[in-house]
Amino acid sequence: MELLLTNLAHGFGVALSFQNLTFALLGALIGTAIGVLPGIGPVATISLLLPITFGLPATTAIIMLAGIFYGAQYGGSTTAILLNLPGEVSSVVTTLEGYKMARNGRAGAALATAAIGSFFAGTVGTVLVAASGPLLTQVALSFGPADYFSLMLLGLIIASVLAQGSVVKAIGMVVFGVALGLVGTDVQTGQQRFTFGIPELSDGIGFVPVAMGMFGIAEIVLNLERPEARSVLTNKVGSLWLTKEEFRRATPAVLRGTVVGSFLGILPGGGASLAAFGSYMMERKMSKGRDQFGSGAIEGVAGPEAANNAAAQTSFIPLLTLGIPSNAVMALMVGALIIQGIQPGPRMVEAQPDLFWGLIASMWVGNLMLLVINLPLIGMWVKLLQVPYKYLYPAILVFCSIGVYSLNNNVFDVYMTVLFSVFGYMCNKLRLEAAPLLIGFVLGPMMEEHLRRAMLLSRGDPMVFLQRPISATMLGIGFIALALMLLPSLRKGKDSALAE
Amino acid sequence: MKINEKDLMSGLFLILIAAVGLWLNQEHTLGSARRMGPGYMPLMVFWLQIGLGAIVLLASIFSDGEKLTRWTSAEIASFVGGIAVGTAVWWVLKSTGGFFGQTYNAVGTGMLAGFLVLSIPQGWRILGVINAAMCLFGLLLEKMGFFAALVGIIVLSCLAEREHLKKPVGILGCTVFLLVMCWFVFIKQLDIRVNLWPQL
Numbered sequence: 086m087e088l089l090l091t092n093l094a095h096g097f098g099v100a101l102s103f104q105n106l107t108f109a110l111l112g113a114l115i116g117t118a119i120g121v122l123p124g125i126g127p128v129a130t131i132s133l134l135l136p137i138t139f140g141l142p143a144t145t146a147i148i149m150l151a152g153i154f155y156g157a158q159y160g161g162s163t164t165a166i167l168l169n170l171p172g173e174v175s176s177v178v179t180t181l182e183g184y185k186m187a188r189n190g191r192a193g194a195a196l197a198t199a200a201i202g203s204f205f206a207g208t209v210g211t212v213l214v215a216a217s218g219p220l221l222t223q224v225a226l227s228f229g230p231a232d233y234f235s236l237m238l239l240g241l242i243i244a245s246v247l248a249q250g251s252v253v254k255a256i257g258m259v260v261f262g263v264a265l266g267l268v269g270t271d272v273q274t275g276q277q278r279f280t281f282g283i284p285e286l287s288d289g290i291g292f293v294p295v296a297m298g299m300f301g302i303a304e305i306v307l308n309l310e311r312p313e314a315r316s317v318l319t320n321k322v323g324s325l326w327l328t329k330e331e332f333r334r335a336t337p338a339v340l341r342g343t344v345v346g347s348f349l350g351i352l353p354g355g356g357a358s359l360a361a362f363g364s365y366m367m368e369r370k371m372s373k374g375r376d377q378f379g380s381g382a383i384e385g386v387a388g389p390e391a392a393n394n395a396a397a398q399t400s401f402i403p404l405l406t407l408g409i410p411s412n413a414v415m416a417l418m419v420g421a422l423i424i425q426g427i428q429p430g431p432r433m434v435e436a437q438p439d440l441f442w443g444l445i446a447s448m449w450v451g452n453l454m455l456l457v458i459n460l461p462l463i464g465m466w467v468k469l470l471q472v473p474y475k476y477l478y479p480a481i482l483v484f485c486s487i488g489v490y491s492l493n494n495n496v497f498d499v500y501m502t503v504l505f506s507v508f509g510y511m512c513n514k515l516r517l518e519a520a521p522l523l524i525g526f527v528l529g530p531m532m533e534e535h536l537r538r539a540m541l542l543s544r545g546d547p548m549v550f551l552q553r554p555i556s557a558t559m560l561g562i563g564f565i566a567l568a569l570m571l572l573p574s575l576r577k578g579k580d581s582a583l584a585e
Numbered sequence: 586m587k588i589n590e591k592d593l594m595s596g597l598f599l600i601l602i603a604a605v606g607l608w609l610n611q612e613h614t615l616g617s618a619r620r621m622g623p624g625y626m627p628l629m630v631f632w633l634q635i636g637l638g639a640i641v642l643l644a645s646i647f648s649d650g651e652k653l654t655r656w657t658s659a660e661i662a663s664f665v666g667g668i669a670v671g672t673a674v675w676w677v678l679k680s681t682g683g684f685f686g687q688t689y690n691a692v693g694t695g696m697l698a699g700f701l702v703l704s705i706p707q708g709w710r711i712l713g714v715i716n717a718a719m720c721l722f723g724l725l726l727e728k729m730g731f732f733a734a735l736v737g738i739i740v741l742s743c744l745a746e747r748e749h750l751k752k753p754v755g756i757l758g759c760t761v762f763l764l765v766m767c768w769f770v771f772i773k774q775l776d777i778r779v780n781l782w783p784q785l
Contacts, residue, residue: 137775251592253644257599257637264606264630271613271623278623279609302715309711309745475746479739479759482715483767486722486738491777497689499723500696503716510712514653515595533626545619 093215096442100450105145105443109451112149116156117458120163121466123170125481127157128520129304131417132296133485135424136492143425144440148447150421154414155207155397155448158357159455162199162390163466166192167322175357175393178365182378182385189381191331193323198335198383199390200459206343206391207452210398213347214405215445218434221406225431228407230538231549235559237532240409242563243352245521247359252570255521258512262525263532265290272534285497292420293489294498295526298505299512299519300413301485305478306510322463331383334374338384341367342391350396351403352411357393364392398448405441406431409528413520416527589650596642603634659706667713671699684728693724711745718742730782731772732764739763 099105119130131150138146161173166183179199186195228236241263245255268279269289280286327335345367346360365385369375372384401418403411408430410416422429427437434441459466489498512519543549551557606627616622656664675695678685685691697720704713718741725734743749743756771777 140775251641253637253640254592254595257595257634257641260630260634260637261599261602264603264627264634267627267630274614274623276613276623278613278627279606302719306712306715309715475743475748475755476759478746479742480763480766482718482742483735483738483763486719487767487771487777490723490726490779491771491775494778495688496693496723496726499719499726500689500693503696503700503719503723506716506719507712511598515591515598516651517595517598529630536626537621540618540621545617547618 089215089219092219092438092442093446095438096215096444096446097450099144099439099443100148100446105148105447106450108141108145108149109152109447110454112152113156113451113454113458116153117160117455117466118469119153120157120160120173120176121469122472122477123164125304125477126173126300127154128296128413128417129301129481130157131414131421132293133301133481133488135293135417135421136488138421139424139492143422143427143437144443146421146425147418147440147444148451150418151401151444151448152451155394155451156455158394158397159200159203159459160466162203162386163196163459163463164470166195166199166386167467168470175361176390177358178361178389179386181365182382185379185381186383186386190323191381193325194327194331194383195386196322196463197325197327197460198331198387200456202335202339202342202387202391203394204452204456205339206346206395207398207455208449209343210347210350210395211445211449211452213399214401214448217402218405218441218445221402222431222434225407228431228555229553230535230542231553232555232559234532234535234539235550235556235563236407237409237528237535239559239563240403240411241521241525241528243566244412244524246566246570247352250516250518252567254516255518258517258519258522259525262522263529265295265522266526266529267533273537285493285495289530291492291498291501292423292527293492294501295505296417296420296523297485297489298502299509299523301481302502302506303509303513305481306506307513308474309478322467325460325463334372335383335387338368338372338387339391341371342388343395345388346392346395347399349392350399350411357396357400360392360396361389364388394452401444401448404429405433405444408433408531410524413523416523419527587649589645589648590653591651592641592645592648594653596638596640596645599638599641600635603631603638606631606634657706657708660708663703663705663709667699667703670702671695674698688727690724693720696720697724714745715742718745727780728784730780730784731768732781733783735764735767736760
């Protein structure tokens with residue numbers, strides 16, 4: 086406990102330095118902006134800014150990128166409540182009750198509930214990360230290569246089980262992602278694999294062109310093809326103060342949402358949107374105001390908003406302790422760390438205490454900033470909502486292009502991005518999910534390395550994966566998760582929960 | 586018979602890619618389970634992908650689902666034409682010297698030409714124009730400089746949205762605003778290494 090406090094104090098020392106504070110604020114502002122704007126999400130934004138973080142110290146870079154991620158959770162609710170449009174996937178459920186509240190003239194109360202609930206959940210989530218991080222790290226240090234391999238396999242399985250739509254297609258995309266990750270020089274023999282003699286490919290396919298093409302550029306094309314949903318802002322924000330009655334009803338919902346969100350955030354493949362759905366389902370069954378659901382129940386805003394933000398914080402736990410990304414945003418964080426020359430994993434706490442504790446402290450600082458950014462400054466974000474997409478997309482495209490070029494100062498990356506944007510477009514048309522591919526792409530090379538090492542140690546005996554208890558447990562959980570998804574009733578439940 | 590067309594194509598796609606991968610993988614040493622060579626992991630991954638693709642494919646035949654939008658004859662023509670023109674342009678240019686002989690300029694010109702052909706029919710217009718704009722940026726950047734490349738990508742990408750065509754003033758405003766902003770962010774603040782003006 087005492088150690089935890091010392092470490093946190095150290096973290097706050099790092100997070101409160103002028104530079105880190107500035108970039109945390111910048112991240113929170115950018116995050117809120119892209120959260121408010123429908124049509125651009127944290128995955129595209131973070132991949133867009135990855136090349137720019139090159140020049141920053143590692144801690145500062147990660148603090149800013151993290152700020153974008155949880156900032157987007159705050160911003161997304163604004164659009165959901167005022168316009169009935171989810172600014173972010175995770176705020177889809179907020180539209181259900183939040184927009185009704187706005188119709189009833191309680192937009193201000195809904196926004197305040199969302200922001201305060203998010204802040205509370207963010208604080209709890211941050212404490213959880215700080216407390217469980219070092220513990221899990223201790224466990225992770227006893228992991229052998231076989232355990233790592235099985236753990237990553239479990240991560241990939243759960244990520245595809247929880248993806249939208251068909252599980253088999255999602256696993257197919259994961260596997261294809263792993264295959265894409267194998268392109269480049271083989272680490273152990275130096276042999277070139279699938280490079281077609283292109284020197285730029287000997288380091289592997291760049292992470293940024295894949296992410297930016299599939300999530301940034303393809304998204305622009307798809308948004309332009311849909312006729313722009315023109316919603317007119319008719320609802321006045323009104324008073325931000327909650328009535329006593331509203332406060333009494335929102336508080337337990339926030340608490341429940343925080344618990345649900347913290348738990349679902351840790352799961353690989355979980356993350357913010359699943360947490361919000363889970364909490365909404367729970368509130369509809371459990372809260373006192375359940376008969377008001379559908380006509381603007383405050384519990385339906387408070388619970389999911391708390392849940393998505395708690396999940397946004399706790400999804401850092403697998404990344405910081407095991408080095409395993411649990412969703413597409415965390416996969417980008419791995420990319421950012423690797424660009425900075427840091428191998429994510431259990432040794433990060435020891436080797437990079439500034440980064441580990443600084444990031445955790447900055448999460449809380451960032452959440453506090455977001456509370457200020459979102460409540461008193463709400464009018465500014467409402468203005469931003471009025472920028473039409475036709476002026477927005479050229480800016481996104483230009484930023485992506487310059488960003489991807491500046492990665493290596495090579496136009497090759499620009500053309501790679503173009504190829505992946507066409508591929509991403511095709512995947513969307515075929516209902517193939519891009520997020521599982523990205524996670525597979527990041528984990529692929531690590532899995533190969535651990536597999537080879539494990540098999541070398543076991544003298545070629547694959548039974549090692551079942552003999553080591555940790556590894557066997559992981560594989561068992563993965564197997565059960567897959568088997569459960571084959572049960573039709575559960576699959577239906579998942580589909581309805583994840584349906585947009 | 587009911588067929589889930591999206592899944593059918595997805596399954597075919599996964600199988601096709603994996604088959605190509607397996608074929609390319611032949612040149613890599615396999616090694617043994619104990620000492621895996623560079624070809625071992627790709628072999629397993631691609632066979633797994635074929636298996637999954639086959640499941641998706643089989644399941645699609647026995648289930649109903651969303652239909653794929655039918656391509657019009659113009660769309661088919663421009664799709665095939667775009668690939669053909671792009672490949673031809675690249676093939677011709679890659680052996681010429683000068684500008685097109687350098688780095689990836691021949692590839693970029695081929696892609697630009699291909700995407701422009703693709704963008705002719707209504708259905709492919711946005712996909713073609715946006716990607717053509719990025720290729721144009723790649724082509725112009727090093728030779729013609731930062732500003733020329735920006736003007737190219739902004740103006741071309743604006744053509745993807747019909748409303749800009751009705752009011753070209755919007756394109757001008759957009760271009761000026763983005764030029765100033767990109768100069769400030771990328772050159773003034775981040776100081777990326779790139780030529781600003783044409784290199785003659």
